[in-house]
Amino acid sequence: MSTATPKVGFVSLGCPKATVDSERILTQLRMEGYEIVPTYQDADVVVVNTCGFIDSAKAESLDAIGEAIAENGKVIVTGCMGVSEGSIRDVHPSVLAVTGPQQYEQVVNAVHEVVPPKADHDPFIDLVPPQGIKLTPRHYAYLKISEGCNHSCSFCIIPSMRGKLVSRPVGDVLSEAERLVKAGVKELLVISQDTSAYGVDLKYKLDFWNGQPVKTRMLELCEALSAMGVWVRLHYVYPYPNVDDVIPLMAEGKLLPYLDIPFQHASPKVLKSMKRPAFEDKTLARIKKWREICPDLTIRSTFIVGFPGETEEDFQYLLDWLSEAQLDRVGCFQYSPVDGAPANDLGLEPVPDEVKQERWERFMAHQQAISSARLQQKIGREMDVLIDEVDDEGAVARSWADAPEIDGSVFIESTTVKPGDKVRVRIIDADEYDMWAELV
Helix, strand or coil: CCCCCCEEEEEECCCHHHHHHHHHHHHHHHHCCCEEECCCCCCCEEEEEECCCCHHHHHHHHHHHHHHHHHCCCEEEEEHHHHCHHHHHHHCCCCCEECCCCCHHHHHHHHHHHCCCCCCCCCCCCCCCCCCCCCCCCCEEEEECEECCCCCCCCCCHHHHHCCCEECCHHHHHHHHHHHHHCCCCEEEEECCCHHHCCHHHCCCEEEECCEEEECCHHHHHHHHHCCCCEEEECCCCCCHHHHHHHHHHHCCCCCCEEECCCECCCHHHHHHHCCCCCCCCHHHHHHHHHHHCCCCEEEEEEEECCCCCCHHHHHHHHHHHHHHCCCEEEEEECCCCCCCHHHHCCCCCCCHHHHHHHHHHHHHHHHHHHHHHHHCCCCCEEEEEEEEEECCEEEEECCCCCCCCCCCEEECCCCCCCCCEEEEEEEEECCCCEEEEEC
16 A cells, blocks of 8 residues: 555536535545545546436536546546446446446445555544535535435436435434534535435334434425524425425425426326326416415426427427416426437337427527516515625625526625625516625
8 A cells, every 4th residue: 555645536527416426435535545636637546427317418428538538547437327337438448447326335446446545544533524525615515315216207217327216314314414514504405316205215214313203204304404504405306295295394484495396398298208207287286385385485497398299289388387387497408318218119209309499499488588577576675695606796696596506696796795604685686597686
């Protein structure tokens, strides 16, 4: 074993769930005495955590691997794309090792093979923060509550990559959340493939946290997190009936009034082809009821246009549904046939690329008008925001309605605040995505 400090470069791509995987790998490496360095030149080996969900993400992952090979030469690949090792080695045969998602030990072992840990490392003296290494700014953190998914949506290959639903024991999740809060985190972003299904696989087993019994279930998890005195934001929530239970917590100010629900479409025919769970024609009525209980509720969602068999009538149904639903934040993807997805074998008529593009443009314009009108209604209101960054121009913040990196920002002309501050502002202007505010 070497006496010099071994150095690892790290590239993390993809979704927040991949970010959590990266943080775990980095924490383990730091505990073993490795130094994490920001440049290819300084690294003894580079780890690339890939995304393999859609074709454009795979292309980005392959580009990142290629860049790391060109700049450094020693590259280990992990993450979702790692489940198809052949497709990586076809393009980059020189990668040293390939592992799939959540395979923390294999990644760390692969690093050991290339760059052994130094001999004199003492994990009790070479300190790593007890909350681990974070790739997000100091004041917010992702809290992963489960792996995998029990659904078989026809466009998706996540179950084949990440397996069936495996929920983390609620005591472990709450202990991790508590460590993060003690380390200065002001916002916890709860993530999984299917947050509403948390604990189903464990039959909502009773666990213990701080000596108190807690059920491994979404409602009890949210109640316990809400007692920690920080913002708690829920992502990837399917609208099962149990979601109704957490809306009152939002109305009482215990959880952020924010739901990230991947609706994907509205046409019953397309949803049936997609094999989407928990979607039926009562969704609009439930959204209306949620907003009656919690008027400030922000709903963000994602949709797919151009799914095989989607007709102009289906697409128009979706636009009309959006007008009714009045969602606040919406993303849209053009369908791309992912290798291994059941949708490829449904025998449905593919939608031509130019039609997909045209529908995507119409969708975005339609939703932009809705988002813009909803933001205009916030002008004149006072609200709490969390400061993300500050420079000479002023501060960039987020309100309860804005998740980091995917939603809008609140811009403030102030340099007296600092990242992680929670401040009260008055909204003075807004466009389709962002708002401008002054300190109160």
